[in-house]
Amino acid sequence: MPRTLIASRTLLFAGLVLGVVAVSTDSNSSAAAAGNAPAARVVDWSYFGGDKHMDRYSPLAQINRGNVDRLQVLWTRPGLDTSITRQFPDLVPSDYLRGTPIMIDGVLYAPDAVGLVEAFDPTTGKTLWVQKPFAPTLKEAAGQSTRGVDMWRSGSDRRIVSTRGQYLYELDARTGAPITSFGEGGRVFLNRHTFDNAPYFGWNGPIVVGDVIVVGGNGGGGAGGYGDGGYDIWATPEDIRGFDVHTGKQVWQFHIVKADTWGKGFAAHAGNMAAWAPLSADVQTGIVYVPTSAPTASYYGGHRPGDNLYSDCVLALDAKTGKLIWYFQTVHHDMWDYDNSVAPVLGDITVNGKRIHAVMQANKSGYLYVFDRRTGKPVWPIIERPVPKGILPGEETSPTQPVPTKPPAFDQQGISEDDLINFTPALRAEALKFMSAYVTGPVFTPPSLRDDPVTGKQGTLQMPGAWGSGNWNTGSFDPETGIYYAVSMSLPGIYGEVAAPPDERGPDKALYGSPEGRRNRAQPPPAPRMYGAGPANGLPLLKPPYGRVTALDLNNGTKLWTIANGDGPRNDPALKDLNLPPLGSIGRPAPLVTKTLLFLGESSSSMMGRAGVTGPAHFFAYDKATGARLWETALPAGTTGGPITYEVNGKQYIVIPIGGNDIGTEWVALGLKQ
Secondary structure, three states: OOOEEEOOOOOOOOOOOOOOOOEEOOOOOHHHHOOOOOOOOEEOEOEOOEOOOOOOEOOOOOOOOOOHHHEEEEEEEEOOOHHHHHHOOOOOOOOOOOOOOEEEOOEEEEEOOOOOEEEEOOOOOOEEEEOOOOOOOHHHHOOOOOOOOEEEEEOOEEEEEEEEOOEEEEEEOOOOOEOOOOOOOOEEEOOOOOOOOOOOOOOOOOEEEOOEEEEOOOOOOEOOEOOOOOOEOOEOEOOEEEEEOOOOOEEEEEOOOOHHHOOOOHHHHOOEOOOOOOOEEEOOOOEEEEEOOOEOOOOOOOOOOOOOOOOOEEEEEEOOOOOEEEEEEOOOOOOOOOOOOOOOEEEEEEEOOEEEEEEEEEOOOOOEEEEEOOOOOEOOOEEEEEOOOOOOOOOOOOOEEEEEOOOOOOOOOOOOHHHEOOOOHHHHHHHHHHHOOOEOOOOOOOOEEOOOOOOOOOOEEEOOOOOOOOOOOOEEEEOOOOEEEEEEEOOOEEEEEEEOOHHHOOOOEOOEEOHHHOOOOOOOOOOOOOOOOOOOOOOOOEOOOOEEEEEEEOOOOEEEEEEEOOOHHHHOOOOHHHOOOOOOOOOOOOOEEOOOEEEEEOEEOOOOOOOOEOOOEEEEEEEOOOOOEEEEEEEOOOEOOOOEEEEEOOEEEEEEEEEEOOOEEEEEEEEEOO
16 A cells, blocks of 8 residues: 655645744834834744744844853743733633744734733733633633644734634734634634544644644544543544634545555544644645644554554645645554654755755654655655564554654664663663563564563563654754754653453454553543653663754754753762763753754643653753753743744844743743843
């Protein structure tokens, strides 16, 4: 069956002008309309990933290697405006502030700690407006933060587009009032009324391309909730959809299940596979790039033989029509929950003297796949390599998996004795003892039985585990140098399956699963052990770094350097006397790249999965050319979204979302001392 589809056509969208950096001197800007004097010069951050390339890059250089040590806090702002807390004193927001702001025409816009959009002054953090709950009730005010919003612009008409809960919203960018001609009074209901009553939830927000709003979706799942461990296999996939920006009417729907790659008719109830990660877009060609995730159930696929398209794919879709232009599947018949949980990053590279408009898709496995973004042709060969065969009854594993020849993996893959912690003989002995209880091998070693009656093994010990090396935070790309910065964590996991008990068997159940996976969406996944699977002493199983940055030169497909991000466990009582260097902190911090610097924090443990730092955390500036740490500061809590940068009236700012159990949530703005 085909692994890749390529269509030879180019799409052109007229009237789309969105670059990496927009410079505005519009006297009719949102800031002016809100009562502020118009900015003489404004350098925007037009999408929450920098721009719709999701490269998290800005060429601003006022803050540079020579003066970064003069950075200080200029203002802070709570993650939920006081007007909301006064109106709803019983409202308890999450400590996970996903909201990365955008900055357009002198105004910051961001989803707050309950998912309402707030507009605030980029120089002071003062409120300009706050989206009102659709109804004045506590139930309507409660919600979850999302990663970002987008703006549609035509002449003087500017609209903020966001998702919140099960709705797609459109707001007047000047006032925050709903656009009443959009949907029903300013919003569109996104729930698909599935047989399993799966709610829609869209953490990543929408992306606007031309006059179409594209929603990737996080819905789906079955009675097993997240669908990644229990025995339930009946679920509904979350298709990718496009909506008219003027009316809210759905204009297209891309079906995420390609039935002829599933076998035995099980595609009829295959679920999940949503775009958990943010989308990206090439607005000049009108192509939107969609990273899809794993199918139900993630660790056993005996009920779904075949490659299971379009799970674990990068899809290139015509944003105007939803038609498939090309696709590539990064994991066949996924049994590891190795989603493409990373946004596809767009940028230009030069390979063997040829300029290539590329798309870079990172995977939880630690591989980075690089393609010509218009044709889907791999920049370097991607080889179908043989992988270990599964042993679970009824399972039909894929005999091969696609492995890039370049660039090298950006994090550790697989586990062997050479990978185990060796700070002291005692720690290594503990690690060896722990490892001996599990099946180990290279990446893509399949799940195995827990309490195997033949081998006595407790399952498969794998690196990375289901939480992945790369995730939504991973990619940043420097268009000036062609360097991709992969932010990742080394978190091993155990894939130990058990047979379904008699009362959980039937045509809608898998033969094997993980009982821990049986939960519903109202209950977050259980927190992983701080450093993943390992000995009872609580220290990591593997050698460091545990949180890292890897610089990959995509002009030649080589690794330039790897550094540890954060101290990690070096101050643990068992290690503090060893005088170890930084070991890297577990978590999912997002990077920011500028003219000379790479900014990156330690992520908060309030984030989904709880893999991060509890309490105060560091925010670092690195030399982007060498990885040398140039500066650091302590923040009240770890980062929970991506840092951004912009310029207003000749001054460069950096804004960071943070959150933690002790401080709640905040946006923190940094700038140079006067």
